[in-house]
Amino acid sequence: MGPQDEKPNDMFVAMVSAKAEVDCRLSDFAPRSQLKVAAHTVDRPRFPVIDYHNHLDSLAPEDVLRVMDASGIEKIVNITMRTGQAALDTMDRFHRAAPSRFASIGWMDWTGIERPDFIQLTLDRLERCVEHGACGIKFWKDLGLTVRDASGNLLRIDDVRLAPIFDKAAELRIPVMFHTTDPDAFFTPIDRFNERYEELAAHPDWAFQASPIPKALVLEQRNRVIARHPKTIFVGAHLAESSEDLAAVSKLLDLYPNLYVDISARVSELGRQPYTARKFFLKYADRILFGADLLPDVEMYRLYYRFLETADEYFEYPSHASRQGRWNIYGIFLPDDVLLKVYRENALSLLRLGAR
Ligand SMILES: [Zn+2]
Secondary structure, X not given: OOHHHOXXXXXXXXXXXXXXXXXXXHHHOOOOOOXXXXXXXXXXXXXXXXXXXXXXXXXXXXXXXXXXXXXXXXXXXXXXXXXXXXXXXXXXXXXXXXXXXXXXXXXXXXXXXXXXXHHHHHHHHHHHHHHOOEEEEEEOOHHHHOOEOOOOXXXXXXXXXXXXXXHHHHHHOOOEEEOOOOOHHHHOOOOOOOOOHHHHHHOHHHOOOOOOOOHHHHHHHHHHHHHHOOOOOEEEHHHHXXXXXXXXXXXXXXXXXXXXXXXXXXXXXXXXXXXXXXXXXXXXXXXXXXXXXXXXXXXXXXXXXXXXXXXXXXXXXXXXXXXXXXXXXXXXXXXXXXXXXXXXXXXXXXXXXXXX
16 A cells, blocks of 8 residues: 555645535636725726727717716727728718717728729728728738638738738828737637636637637738838737737837737736736837727726726726636736826827828
């Protein structure tokens, strides 16, 4: 009989060896933290905020304005997810309602991709968007993962045929926003090892297990475009899709002076690495944009402010209903000069690019 087969008869050994097999359903498990630490509610941000990444298409401007006034939000950039006339109408509706409070970013329209004149068609569409006040164009993760050309081949982000579109954006002085790929966990199986298990269980269509190419290759294609078009300003949405690896984001920002990043929907990631995140914000204060990417809501915005402004510990992050992972976050108490840039000045400089 080896020592490991012996039943622990020592009280201490028994105590530190005990394990439990429990069958509480994960969905029912809702532990309440007993931690007693300082907690601050930040009702209003230190400076007026520009939310550079949100989606308001289905909302009434007056309802959004009420939330904005109550939350200290000066302006929201609505990234319309509509295309064609519907997109132009949506932009008009918001700009008419409150020209100084709303701005718009257009959505790349792939209709007509099979047409030989698709690039010219897109350049014309871009011009029309800008005539209706668009201050940017967004490429979504369908490019690189699902959009196919006329011959049925997966379209690469760095396909040279698309190059005139990125050049046109520089000519029109509008940034190009990229949301290509998603968190690393979305590219791994939805199982008990997945740190976003419940989120992916709620949204199985968000998973990329069957992705035709690995995440790293999609990002490489995107980076090649950023490198190839130095006169075009790019915004990497959601921390350029690498919020789990801020060293990688730093490298991109060092390499590409024409790149900005937004923090939308990634406070969960930033706030679980507060030391690294704080250093990142201090170093790249001129290149980081505030964004929410969540339905405008007073409490949601307050969590963003609490994260950016306070040194509070272990509190919930702003999120959609299915949450992003079972962890809490820590505030990064940014100094005023950094807050001012992240809250509004960086966004203002991008919004003013195209001012004619
Ligand atoms: Zn978004």
